[in-house]
Amino acid sequence: MAQVLESQRGPVTGTAVGKKKRRPFLLDLYSTAVGKKYVMAITGIGLIGFVVFHMIGNLKMYFGQSDLDHYAEFLKELLYPIAPKGVVLWLLRGGLLTMAVLHIHAAYSLTQLNHKARPVKYQSERDYQVASFASRSMRYTGVTVLLFLIWHLLDLTFGVVNTVGADGEFVRADVYDNVVRSFDRWPVALFYILANIMLGIHLFHGVWSLFQSMGWNNPRFNEWRRSIAAGVATIVVVGNVSFPVAVLAGIVGG
Amino acid sequence: MSNHLKDIILKIWRQNGPQDSGRFETYKVDEISDEASFLEMLDYLNEQLITEGKEAIVFDHDCREGICGTCSLMINGQAHGPERSTATCQLHMRKFSSGAEIVIEPWRAAAFPIIKDLMVDRSAFDRIIESGGFITSVTGGAPDANLIPIPKPVADSAMDSAACIGCGACVAACPNGAANLFTSAKIAHLNSLPQGQAERYKRAESMIEKMDEFFGSCTNHGECESACPKEISIDVIALANADYRKAKLKNKKFISRI
Numbered sequence: 001m002a003q004v005l006e007s008q009r010g011p012v013t014g015t016a017v018g019k020k021k022r023r024p025f026l027l028d029l030y031s032t033a034v035g036k037k038y039v040m041a042i043t044g045i046g047l048i049g050f051v052v053f054h055m056i057g058n059l060k061m062y063f064g065q066s067d068l069d070h071y072a073e074f075l076k077e078l079l080y081p082i083a084p085k086g087v088v089l090w091l092l093r094g095g096l097l098t099m100a101v102l103h104i105h106a107a108y109s110l111t112q113l114n115h116k117a118r119p120v121k122y123q124s125e126r127d128y129q130v131a132s133f134a135s136r137s138m139r140y141t142g143v144t145v146l147l148f149l150i151w152h153l154l155d156l157t158f159g160v161v162n163t164v165g166a167d168g169e170f171v172r173a174d175v176y177d178n179v180v181r182s183f184d185r186w187p188v189a190l191f192y193i194l195a196n197i198m199l200g201i202h203l204f205h206g207v208w209s210l211f212q213s214m215g216w217n218n219p220r221f222n223e224w225r226r227s228i229a230a231g232v233a234t235i236v237v238v239g240n241v242s243f244p245v246a247v248l249a250g251i252v253g254g
Numbered sequence: 255m256s257n258h259l260k261d262i263i264l265k266i267w268r269q270n271g272p273q274d275s276g277r278f279e280t281y282k283v284d285e286i287s288d289e290a291s292f293l294e295m296l297d298y299l300n301e302q303l304i305t306e307g308k309e310a311i312v313f314d315h316d317c318r319e320g321i322c323g324t325c326s327l328m329i330n331g332q333a334h335g336p337e338r339s340t341a342t343c344q345l346h347m348r349k350f351s352s353g354a355e356i357v358i359e360p361w362r363a364a365a366f367p368i369i370k371d372l373m374v375d376r377s378a379f380d381r382i383i384e385s386g387g388f389i390t391s392v393t394g395g396a397p398d399a400n401l402i403p404i405p406k407p408v409a410d411s412a413m414d415s416a417a418c419i420g421c422g423a424c425v426a427a428c429p430n431g432a433a434n435l436f437t438s439a440k441i442a443h444l445n446s447l448p449q450g451q452a453e454r455y456k457r458a459e460s461m462i463e464k465m466d467e468f469f470g471s472c473t474n475h476g477e478c479e480s481a482c483p484k485e486i487s488i489d490v491i492a493l494a495n496a497d498y499r500k501a502k503l504k505n506k507k508f509i510s511r512i
Binding site: 025028029032033034035036037038110113114116117118119120121122123124125126127128129130131132135136138205208209211212213214215216217222 | 265267278328330331332357359362363364365427429430431432434462463465466468469470471472473474475476477479480481488489491492493494495496497498499502
């Protein structure tokens with residue numbers, strides 16, 4: 001019944017054929033959609049690791065000003081004296097930046113591929129059965145998290161949009177003061193809360209999804225994959241949202 | 255005793271050819287038995303159209319017993335309509351009620367160009383099968399049954415994947431127009447059996463790379479699984495992903511060591 005409209009038929013051979021020209025291994029892997037999904041999953045794992053440790057580190061603000069500021073100083077001394085001060089931190093930052101760039105590039109090029117795969121959309125309304133809000137909104141939650149990240153760096157790393165910069169010198173090492181001054185502005189606190197909920201939604205699908213992309217599928221742990229995703233998302237969101245709430249409620253910096 | 259449904263309104267996609275832009279046209283079926291299958295309802299409508307001197311609606315169908323994978327149709331926004339694990343041919347009018355408005359569209363994907371009305375060209379699937387969806391075996395007399403011992407769970411899971419009838423509902427239902435469920439079902443079928451081991455990694459590599467030329471990418475929504483008339487699980491996608499990774503990483507000299 002099905003007829004070939006335009007001949008796309010290549011030679012039919014007796015055995016599974018491979019591409020003739022191969023690029024170097026990593027580029028070759030990255031050239032296919034499945035390979036890009038591997039890159040998204042692996043960079044995703046790295047970024048999840050960062051987000052979780054970032055949240056745990058920030059919990060120090062509940063112990064008071066000196067604990068948090070001391071922790072920030074300690075990060076520069078990671079592995080000191082094996083490595084000079086700051087080197088390990090910069091290596092980590094470099095790794096994070098690379099992972100973020102790869103994650104975004106893979107997401108962007110896969111989105112382009114998907115748009116090309118269905119140039120004419122369905123003309124009637126789709127009735128999705130199982131696709132969740134989280135899975136359908138990955139692009140939007142992802143972009144929101146990126147925009148939030150830029151604001152977050154301008155606010156607490158560079159101090160450009162922090163009030164401390166307006167009436168005095170922004171001292172990066174005074175982490176506790178900077179956080180309290182930033183979150184005392186309720187619109188900023190609200191933005192942080194909303195952005196972290198977006199991050200949680202992104203993680204909820206992303207953490208589950210990475211198991212599939214990595215090919216980690218085993219009846220022994222399959223039922224745990226959704227729970228792990230929900231757990232990671234909940235821990236990160238509850239922890240991160242508690243900081244602006246604690247500042248507004250006067251528990252921190254009150 | 256069968257009941258009859260009355261006044262079914264059908265909004266059906268009509269398109270004269272691949273280049274035509276196409277449009278929805280509305281038809282009415284005054285009365286139809288609820289025991290009629292969905293395709294019989296379309297047959298009935300076509301008879302009506304032919305009697306009126308109009309052109310019949312073109313749609314794909316063949317065995318009408320759910321095993322050939324020829325029928326398609328996006329019915330009310332769902333591939334193969336609202337009945338779970340059922341192809342359109344086994345969907346019955348009892349699933350609808352009198353006065354219902356039913357919207358029917360063809361599969362939509364760049365790799366599935368519309369031939370006419372509701373019929374699409376699914377030969378992109380054939381290109382994927384040609385690239386590795388087979389085993390290379392010596393021809394000759396048929397070997398004895400059960401000559402190669404295969405553990406029962408392996409045979410069962412291979413059979414679950416082999417149930418794929420290649421209808422394309424996974425691509426149609428996927429928000430990204432990805433064919434990962436189809437391709438992975440074929441890979442999982444052959445790669446889990448002893449006969450498929452010799453070409454296991456070559457198969458995973460060439461089928462997935464061929465798939466890339468036509469289709470979108472998997473974002474793990476799971477829509478394909480719920481649309482699949484054979485209920486093939488997205489577990490096969492993870493299996494194929496793992497084999498693709500191994501195909502890229504394994505030392506090919508030791509490939510038989512799994």
